[in-house]
Amino acid sequence: MTPRTLYQKIWDSHVVHEQPGQPAIIYIDRHLIHEGTSPQAFAGLRAEGRKVRRPDLTFAVMDHSVSTTDRTLPILDNDAKLQFDALEKNCRESGVRLFDMNSKNQGIVHIIGPELGITQPGQTLVCGDSHTSTHGAFGTLAFGIGTSEVEHVLATQCLVQSRSKTLHILVHGKRPKGVTAKDLILAIIGKTGIAGGNGHVAEYGGEAIRALSMDGRMTVCNMTIEGGARAGMIAPDETTFAYLEGRPFVPRGKAFQEAVERWKALATDPGAEFDATVTLDAAKISPQVTWGTNPGMVTGVTERVPDPASFHEADDQKAAARALEYMGLKAGTLVVDIPVDRVFIGSCTNSRLNDLRAAARVVAGKHVSRTLKEALVVPGSMTIKAKAEAEGLDKIFRDAGFEWRDAGCSMCIAMNPDVLPPGERAASTSNRNFEGRQGKDSRTHLVSPVMAAAAAIAGHFVDIRDWNVDATE
């Protein structure tokens, strides 16, 4: 039999119908929905008299617009309230499990899927959110879809898809101290560019990827979409199985052992071919900081803000000049000389327990800079929040001058009151530094949790490698 990649194996086992010259109909094992991109899909179903085919395979959560402060207070944002009400009604009528804003299991959709064991290796999983690529960390084929496709999956539990090309991203060697999963993925995007993965499904491999915890792997897969590939995957291994065992939706006992045997067979066969391969050496990667208005505009913390004239293509020169103007930066400025106004530790990229532990090690016994206007820690789920509190992390953050919030997407997308004001500059552990992403005319620098934590203490970016703390997430 021809050797196959992880992606090809999952694809082959999910084809419901296929005929030559046409895209295939593939089955979807798990469908996650949230308040932001689902109301129009349910309205579409109603208009056509259709029903949710598999409410048992559909999971709903409120995350994008939820408040991260006191949820017993009335919701002042009427549009957000209408969204929550619509999701509530849609789930009630269709029998879809809903983690509402008062659930102990509430959290960001891409955090709670894995946390509850809803996400498992070998599945197909979709959600109306581009960061669905996160779930690929489990050896799951997971990707974001638009609202029309949300409606399609609700109605049919299937999607019409063409096979993607495959991209192998290998990170060899060991990452140096202070270099996190976030730095690996930012360095990868810096190398491939933000369109480098278009049309592809990525699979990550190599020693530095294998050495990552599940939290770290999720960070890498999460930002796959920022490099253009819709899905990013990592073959499941002992790290994956250990993470999954005992989670609420994961089989137990003998059934678990049988599942593990099936999952072990998912790994890409030796000799399987990829359409493209990218290779990086982890030892050469330094803590990364974005300087521009997309995640590919990134450099090492010891570097300088680049001169637009240093880019080869005229389009890139124009884009860089425009980005520097938007960001209020001068070419040649040392990254460590850039001051920050606010710090945000959170988002589906970097709000897991290990991220918070690493950031807490940086700030323990210190205090945020007097020049800082706000420092937020927003755990990815209420479960993570509770676990962090059991370890005393909340106290460490609070003592250091951080606010300790409830779970949600928060300042990553700023659909709730957590907004970065115009002209202000943030060190943010989120995934997008697009113009206006965290608030109109706001300026975002994407960094790892330990880099964000250190920037909060210093009031400007610093090279975390100089601080001698364990950054491992």
Next chain:
Amino acid sequence: MQPFSTHTGLVLPLDRINVDTDQMVPKQFLKLQTKQGFGRVLFYDWRYLPGEKPNPDFILNQPQYKGASVMLARANFGCGSSREHAPWAVADYGFRVLIAPSYADIFYNNCFKNGILPVTLPEENVEELFKRAEKEPGYSLTADLPNQTISDAHGLNLKFEIDNFRKHVLLEGLDDIGLTLKHEAAITAFEQAQHPSATMYEPVDAKYSPKQP
């Protein structure tokens, strides 16, 4: 869905690479529950000054591009968020055709669900179209989907590639869900053979219980 066959319209040349969907429809408009009316907010932060005063520097507000229905764009158009609000806004504003060297995957896919034809042409062709559009006031292009061509009034005629199935669906304005449901028997057979399930082994704090099918 509105079918697409041929369309002739005024060209708006948007000379920026990597235009992301956050720019097309910023986050504050993602709470609306309709698919209509997003044209007013297309490129909101670029288009409006405080108080929703049109920004005269942004191309969409320039009088010579009023009524444009063909958008000429640069590489990796529509990157970032999967929000379908972006193509809803593009279509609601009145654009029926996009022309760019490349698109981000999710946005490209979403266009076809909304009766928008996203044409992909090589960089050098797109460059030539930018030159013509910027030089000639009222420059129009015709997109002919059956023949897969983009042409202008001066004899320029460019062939473009498109997936046959996508072309068919767009030409006929077909309902994707209806098409998939024609294979209901195959879906049911797959479910019976594979037993897809999401068994809960430990209680979670969720509302509502699905009935097992």
